[in-house]
Amino acid sequence: MAHPLDNIFWNCLDGPHRHLSSGTDRARRYAPGFSPIVGFPDPQQPDFAALRPFCTPGEQFYCDVWSGPAPDGWRIEVNAKMFRLVWDGRPGPAEDPAPDALPLGARHADEALALARLTRPGPFGPRTIEMGAYFGLFDDGRLVAMAGERTTAGPYREISGVCTHPDYQGRGYAKRLMQKVILRQLARGEIPFLHVMSANQAAHDFYLRMGFRDYCETVVRVVTPL
Structure with a gap:
């Protein structure tokens, strides 16, 4: 069984904070005004196409784990590392x-x-x-x-x-x-x-x-x- 901290953003967005978010079972984001964080059920293979209808051009979002190339229609602004x-x-x-x-x-x-x-x-x-x-x-x-x-x-x-x-x-x-x-x-x-x-x-x-x-x-x- 996966540890809750291994995919904390998705586990929160699709769980306790679902009422503060929007999206589908493939991608979710916090509603505008809250922390600009997104989550995916598989953070190593994020479905940005599923997230796109819930976003406005120019918004900036934080995501973790994923390290692949920028998906179509998206730009990577910052690439860094953090400790949990x-x-x-x-x-x-x-x-x-x-x-x-x-x-x-x-x-x-x-x-x-x-x-x-x-x-x-x-x-x-x-x-x-x-x-x-x-x-x-x-x-x-x-x-x-x-x-x-x-x-x-x-x-x-x-x-x-x-x-x-x-x-x-x-x-x-x-x-x-x-x-x-x-x-x-x-x-x-x-x-x-x-x-x-x-x-x-x-x-x-x-x-x-x-x-x-x-x-x-x-x-x-x-x-x-x-």
């Missing part, structure tokens, strides 16, 4: 490390998107904060750091959107927010996991120190329908 890491099983924090963090909702969507565009934590849209629980730290009413949840399948729950405004980096905000999310997930019996670009060695090392271990390294691409 999973919690190593150690106990989580003994208490909430960020009691001052506030839940993010629809009224924070514009601020969250602006922070994500500034810091580029990964695919993020104006409705991404609806994909799970998001928390933010504020300074004088200004959102300066956030972290939350994105995909999920089986017991696995992704930590995503982790970012800190450049003026506030080095204060441990990202770690505190991540630990808050981890604490909540472990209390629910879930297993945290996350993604990091392979080229970002500093972040990769940071997550390993926090208590994650490498599950796999995979291709990640950004593709655009023409």
Whole structure:
């Protein structure tokens, strides 16, 4: 039986987040406004023709595993690699490390998107904060750091959107927010996991120190329908 993390995007898009997506049994995408991610039942042989009717020319989508040539009518914008890491099983924090963090909702969507565009934590849209629980730290009413949840399948729950405004980096905000999310997930019996670009060695090392271990390294691409 395949592991849920081996094809996490499809397992989420065709499972817990099906109501947030569109497509068929051959290809699915998150609806516009959510994280621009696509999934296929066989990620090594993606059916982009089945996905095409649900896309608009010029949109950019993230997909993983597949490493073949660009299909007809599509362009590969980015070709890179990322690590998928999973919690190593150690106990989580003994208490909430960020009691001052506030839940993010629809009224924070514009601020969250602006922070994500500034810091580029990964695919993020104006409705991404609806994909799970998001928390933010504020300074004088200004959102300066956030972290939350994105995909999920089986017991696995992704930590995503982790970012800190450049003026506030080095204060441990990202770690505190991540630990808050981890604490909540472990209390629910879930297993945290996350993604990091392979080229970002500093972040990769940071997550390993926090208590994650490498599950796999995979291709990640950004593709655009023409």
